[in-house]
Amino acid sequence: MNSIEQMISNFEEQSKYPAKAVAKVMKETGKKAVGCFPYYTPEEIVYAAGMLPIGLWGGQTEIKSADKYLQSFCCSIMRANVEMGMKGTYDLLSAVIIPTYCDTLKCICENWKTAVPNIYLIPMVYPQNIRIEAGVTYMMAEFKRVQAELEKVSGRAITEKDLLDSIEVYETYRKTMQEFVSIVNQYPNTLNARTRHFIIKAAYFSDKKSYTAKVAELIAELKKLPAEKFDGLKVVITGILAEPAALLDSFVENNIAFAADDLAQESRQFRTCIGSGKTAVEKLARRMSDQSCSLLYDDKKTRGQLLIDLVKENNADGVVVSMMKFCDPEEFDYPIFKKELEAAKIPMLYLEIEQQMDAAEQIRTRIQSFAEMMDKH
């Protein structure tokens, strides 16, 4: 195994076995860990408190206990999170932050209080009207409130310097990841749909600073190599996330690479840089004003144009919609950007996914037919 393969294999290992990865990094750093629910949480503040922000994005698990709280038409990420909370998978966490971006998350936050009483809950509200000053002020107040909660959990005060240093770590992370997703186009065989995902996902179960250094090292190693020849399709993928792994394998098998993504679990996390402001929390708040996502108010509905731009910039052949079943915000965006993509004559593949999906057969067939159809054109 050469060093690039080894690095990728390490990332994959971390992503596939989060509990083990988190326990390891906790031991290595001596830090406490705080679970961060989708979609955006103030990870910078957690990190500034000397703790590890850990991403909780569901996973493949059999749903048993969560049925006590949630009907079957609840999104699979949230059902998995409640299930894993109840069965003890998250017991190594000192707290969880649950933001209330959507109606489902509001309920998850409330159910958590009874369902998982042993893990300290920090509920949080991100304002939807964050492009007006009253929204920015509110956001700053929420960050300060959550900061005080995190200080209780970590047992130490967070200084302005701690926050600014942490923002610096995150800004480096974001810039590095922006570069990482952009070089996929030059190395689409090495950074195929599967490896690309696992590399990005590993960030959720690592110390951000050392993770960033590792990704930077991978980028540097890759850059020493000539650009790879690729005769498959390049697509832009959009949605909450593209999982389970079997789904990604189908793309690899059909020689389809992700030239760019608009996934909440991936690029939406790092494509927006820090905002301007006099204080650390103001910088964090103003960053949210610039953030775009289905979970955030956007009366201009800019997503369609964003996807069209991503297709053009990356010379992609089409767009894959990875639709998280039962996700209202994503499902509402779809008819609008669908029309815009159709008008721009961009081919589109719509896949409805659930994390606990084990019969990926139907999806595999759809990906294959899409590849064949595109091949003919």
Add this chain to the structure above:
Amino acid sequence: MDQKVSSKDLLGQMLAKHYDDAIEAKKAGELVAWSTSIAPQELLETMGIKVVYPENHAAAIGARKCAQEFIDYSESGGYSTDLCSYARVNLGYMNIQESIAGNIPLPDFIFCCNNICNTVIKWYENIAKELNIPMILFDMPFNHTYEVPDHSVQYIRGQFDHAILQLEEISGRKFDHDKFKEVMKISSETAKWWKKATALAAAKPSPLNGFDLFNYMAAIVCMRGKQEGLDIFKLWAEELQGKIDRGEGPWKDTEEQYRVMWDGIACWPYLADTYKVLKKNGINMVTSTYPDSWTIVYDSDDLDGMARAYSSNYVNRNLEYGADNIVKIVKDFSLDGVVFHSNRSCKLMDFRTFEVQRKVHARTGVPSVIFDGDQTDPRAFSLAQYETRIQALKEMMEENKKAEMMEEKKERIDG
């Protein structure tokens, strides 16, 4: 002697006028807004802008059993069948623009408040985008705390100020702060009388058959800021008091044997069916969580109070409050049971139902059932399942009553 007009007749007349006025206003080139059902309509009323409420309209379409056409239209455009059916009906109507349930004019701008759910943000964004019109958003942060926190109140206040600027820009007119105070006064007064009238249902037997509540709800949504709205609820309260004084129950032909509340939105396409099954079993739906939803009460000059009142809608508050609220209703209305509607359209209510049900049962001992349905999508409801659940509820309530009687008898003997 003049025959006095009943509140029910008045309700019919006023709702017809409400929709006609909006259509006429649109024809005359005046502004029309589409608004969510518990939004700060005070601002629009102050500006004299006509408003229609898509939720009400969608409910009316559902009740007239003609929702499917609109739903099909939306779904063919890519809207998932798992999305809120009010949204699917309304987004379909926006294009079809013709319904036997009555028509509404298209909006010139959108007025959206997420104290009822975040789904309305996405739904209204799409209207704004499709019609290329401005959107005014009131974001009411979810209260994971029991009460509304102060920084939320400040944020909402800031949004009122921003909305006033937006309204001035859209209409080209100045906002009249004196008139605003008047409207605030009427709105709060109407809400008080709505609460007062619906609270009379606590009498035994109840003068109110709760399905009437669903009808009057249209008026509290559409006419909360108007004198006519206030008049209706005063008249309704007077009529209900009259029934109480005469000892009249909800029905003329049968007696109220059991009293329940309905949690969640009505199944509009099956309004008659759901009603008949209850009545057949002697069950009167005395109340629901609706009365409190429009009890938006504050002092006429108190913007903080108004902000707090709008943010206090029970679905925007934490689960503990939600359970307390139902426990209080069970006690205040002397209920024998609770019917929970697991409404496929409303994730915000559904995903708390199981835990609320457990908490309410633990604290009151009152039995309850959950049935599957939907507010407007006719495909999500099964009459057979509903009937079975209601019968099960009746059996549990019967057991409780027997046990109570035994207890009383025992006390009498012991005493």
